[in-house]
Amino acid sequence: MAAKTSSSTKIQTNSRRTAADVGFPTGLHIQIDRSGALGIRAQLEAALREAIQQSRLQPGATLPPSRTLAIELGIARSVVVEAYGQLAAEGYLEAFQGSGTRVRRRDVRTPSRAPALTQPAMNMAFTTGLPDPAFFPRKEWLRAYRAAVDESSATALGFPDPQGRVELRVALGDYLARVRSVRSSPEQVVICNGISQALMVVCRALHARGTERIAVEDPCFALHRRLIAACGMQPVSIPVDEHGLVISRVREARVDAVLVAPAHSYPSGAVLSPARRVELAEWATRQDALIVEDDYDAEFRFDRTPVGALQGLAPENVVYAGSVSKVLNPSLRLGWMVAPQRLVRDLIGAKLLYDMATESLGQLALAKFIEAGSLARHIRRVRPRYRARRDLLLLALAKRAPELKLLGAMAGLHLFLPLPNGVRERDVILAAKEDGLRVEGAARHWAEPASAPPAVLVGYGVLGEGTLDADVDALVSAIRGT
Numbered sequence: 515m516a517a518k519t520s521s522s523t524k525i526q527t528n529s530r531r532t533a534a535d536v537g538f539p540t541g542l543h544i545q546i547d548r549s550g551a552l553g554i555r556a557q558l559e560a561a562l563r564e565a566i567q568q569s570r571l572q573p574g575a576t577l578p579p580s581r582t583l584a585i586e587l588g589i590a591r592s593v594v595v596e597a598y599g600q601l602a603a604e605g606y607l608e609a610f611q612g613s614g615t616r617v618r619r620r621d622v623r624t625p626s627r628a629p630a631l632t633q634p635a636m637n638m639a640f641t642t643g644l645p646d647p648a649f650f651p652r653k654e655w656l657r658a659y660r661a662a663v664d665e666s667s668a669t670a671l672g673f674p675d676p677q678g679r680v681e682l683r684v685a686l687g688d689y690l691a692r693v694r695s696v697r698s699s700p701e702q703v704v705i706c707n708g709i710s711q712a713l714m715v716v717c718r719a720l721h722a723r724g725t726e727r728i729a730v731e732d733p734c735f736a737l738h739r740r741l742i743a744a745c746g747m748q749p750v751s752i753p754v755d756e757h758g759l760v761i762s763r764v765r766e767a768r769v770d771a772v773l774v775a776p777a778h779s780y781p782s783g784a785v786l787s788p789a790r791r792v793e794l795a796e797w798a799t800r801q802d803a804l805i806v807e808d809d810y811d812a813e814f815r816f817d818r819t820p821v822g823a824l825q826g827l828a829p830e831n832v833v834y835a836g837s838v839s840k841v842l843n844p845s846l847r848l849g850w851m852v853a854p855q856r857l858v859r860d861l862i863g864a865k866l867l868y869d870m871a872t873e874s875l876g877q878l879a880l881a882k883f884i885e886a887g888s889l890a891r892h893i894r895r896v897r898p899r900y901r902a903r904r905d906l907l908l909l910a911l912a913k914r915a916p917e918l919k920l921l922g923a924m925a926g927l928h929l930f931l932p933l934p935n936g937v938r939e940r941d942v943i944l945a946a947k948e949d950g951l952r953v954e955g956a957a958r959h960w961a962e963p964a965s966a967p968p969a970v971l972v973g974y975g976v977l978g979e980g981t982l983d984a985d986v987d988a989l990v991s992a993i994r995g996t
């Protein structure tokens with residue numbers, strides 16, 4: 515447990531290069547309360563956010579270097595770096611190479627009086643599904659994007675091709691073959707705005723061909739069930755056990771298509787076993803059915819090299835869908851499908867009618883980013899950092915609450931935590947919320963949330979290493995009702 519002390523630090527003290535030296539407003543106080551459940555990083559973020567919203571920190575104001583502020587507040591530098599990164603990701607701050615971090619200059623009015631912003635900031639330590647915005651490779655992305663803009667031809671600046679830029683389709687084909695063992699030609703690749711849109715486009719195309727029912731994992735990412743229904747199709751729930759989707763139930767379900775995340779089912783974290791991968795591929799081939807493979811976070815496999823995509827086993831019966839949302843950042847809205855040739859025309863048609871096309875410059879930037887090896891390098895850089903966060907989290911939970919069983923730790927950016935007998939998901943969420951900690955329940959990802967086994971999801975993508983102990987204390991207290 516953190517020591518029960520509370521300190522107020524005026525950012526105007528005495529180290530070699532003080533905050534005042536670097537132009538930080540002299541009257542600003544940051545209160546760090548070391549006794550509370552709210553982590554230090556969350557407190558620092560909230561204090562800076564509020565100062566910006568209330569214009570105590572003016573647009574353009576320079577913040578002290580992370581080292582200076584860390585010394586003055588008596589906290590780890592990494593906490594300051596992460597807080598700056600978070601606020602930069604939220605649009606409050608901007609970082610300049612060589613001249614530090616400043617309050618973003620806005621050409622729109624700062625929404626200082628908006629009620630949502632006056633709510634106490636929630637600690638997002640266990641947010642699921644989000645890669646750390648502080649890891650986003652800004653410089654490399656900017657380089658790729660600038661080159662894309664500089665070099666873009668007249669056709670690149672015309673109306674985009676609904677299938678996507680050929681440069682990106684070629685780059686992806688090579689990359690996916692190398693990293694995910696996906697078999698494709700550029701003609702089979704269709705670019706879209708993320709996996710969720712890929713699913714929407716596939717469902718629209720299938721529905722137009724008369725397909726009514728698609729099997730989905732139960733539990734599965736809740737939004738996908740809604741997307742399927744919104745396309746006029748019926749999601750048919752198939753249970754997931756510790757070996758992944760139960761294929762015998764798919765066979766019984768009389769469906770022509772199935773949506774599955776074989777590398778890391780969401781939210782349970784189950785990995786489809788080798789035997790079931792083969793079983794599923796054989797079923798699809800025999801039935802001439804379609805597998806929609808959601809490959810959202812397969813690059814983050816920690817105990818071994820990621821298993822290749824299912825698509826490699828049955829390329830004629832799989833639409834493989836991937837995106838940069840987990841490996842890079844979800845704000846980019848860039849994703850892809852690799853489809854059997856016989857479906858490509860329908861998918862392009864559905865994409866055209868849906869939103870005409872994905873914008874071109876982002877695609878060209880991603881093509882350059884991949885060709886330069888930046889995507890592979892980025893994944894090599896962040897994978898050990900996420901693994902370290904996962905290990906720290908597992909250790910902290912095992913130390914404080916050895917009775918808790920955690921699932922899905924092999925891959926991804928979250929753990930699945932079934933709650934002990936008699937503990938209700940809703941109570942845990944509310945108790946955590948009272949402590950300022952946002953925890954996501956798992957029930958909504960089941961077809962029947964009311965009868966879902968109580969569980970919560972514990973993300974570690976944005977987990978602050980410096981505040982981990984306090985965050986885990988708060989989570990365990992919420993579960994134990996203490």
Ligand SMILES: Cc1ncc(COP(=O)(O)O)c(C=O)c1O
Binds near residue numbers: 643708709780
């Ligand atoms: C299982 C799963 N698939 C797909 C997605 C969505 O990915 P995208 O941002 O590419 O639409 C998510 C988002 O969190 C997810 O959890």
